[in-house]
Amino acid sequence: MKKLPRPFYDRDTVEVAKDLLGMWLVHHDGKTERIGRIVETESYLGPHDLAAHSAKGRTKRTDVMFGPPGHAYVYLIYGMYRCLNVVTMPEGHAAAVLIRAVEPIKNCDGKTKGPGLLCNALHIGMPLNGADLLGGNLFITKPNNPETPTIVKRPRVGVDYAGKWAKRLLRFYVKDNPFVSKR
DNA sequence: TGCACGATGAAC
DNA sequence: TTCATCGTGCAC
Numbered sequence A: 001m002k003k004l005p006r007p008f009y010d011r012d013t014v015e016v017a018k019d020l021l022g023m024w025l026v027h028h029d030g031k032t033e034r035i036g037r038i039v040e041t042e043s044y045l046g047p048h049d050l051a052a053h054s055a056k057g058r059t060k061r062t063d064v065m066f067g068p069p070g071h072a073y074v075y076l077i078y079g080m081y082r083c084l085n086v087v088t089m090p091e092g093h094a095a096a097v098l099i100r101a102v103e104p105i106k107n108c109d110g111k112t113k114g115p116g117l118l119c120n121a122l123h124i125g126m127p128l129n130g131a132d133l134l135g136g137n138l139f140i141t142k143p144n145n146p147e148t149p150t151i152v153k154r155p156r157v158g159v160d161y162a163g164k165w166a167k168r169l170l171r172f173y174v175k176d177n178p179f180v181s182k183r
Numbered sequence B: 001t002g003c004a005c006g007a008t009g010a011a012c
Numbered sequence C: 001t002t003c004a005t006c007g008t009g010c011a012c
Helices: A013-020 A115-121 A160-166
Strands: A024-028 A033-044 A072-077 A081-088 A095-106 A138-141 A151-154 A171-174
Touching: A013 A033, A013 A081, A013 A095, A024 A095, A033 A115, A072 A115, A081 A115, A095 A115, A095 A171
Parallel strands: none
Antiparallel strands: A024 A033, A024 A138, A033 A095, A033 A171, A072 A081, A081 A095, A151 A171
């Protein structure tokens, strides 16, 4: 399988979020290969986006977001779930795309309908924070028989605190796909 | 050093 | 609607 190239991620965050729909997220944990088809994403544009973690500035936690594109940003939320993001835009611009849901393709361990659940199902843990999506065991690839998805735009989930940024249509998902979270 | 609060999910 | 559960960021 051919990994998506670096320039794919080194682009506008909204474009990357939309283009990721339909792609395959692959994780090799040494023995098992687990694959999910990305059906839901959200864009976090950068420090000016009050809903993004990078809005608080560069800290130990958000460091990966400020780094080069094509890396994984994994963080712990609510003390019990992990969320997977993909870093976009050139190094220095702290933007990322949150993978919110995938459709099980191969060896998925449980539900994948939500950012916390898909990390469980694909066995994505904190050790993968900062991992390069080119050259490691975690990557994204374009399937051989790509279906062109019909894309639906909605406001992001769980960011009501972000004022006007909460209203922006920065959540994207595949229309009518049963594995999209909520609503 | 302490504390309030989530880019969630499941149960009630 | 409530709760489980804990690292992070910011106030003291």
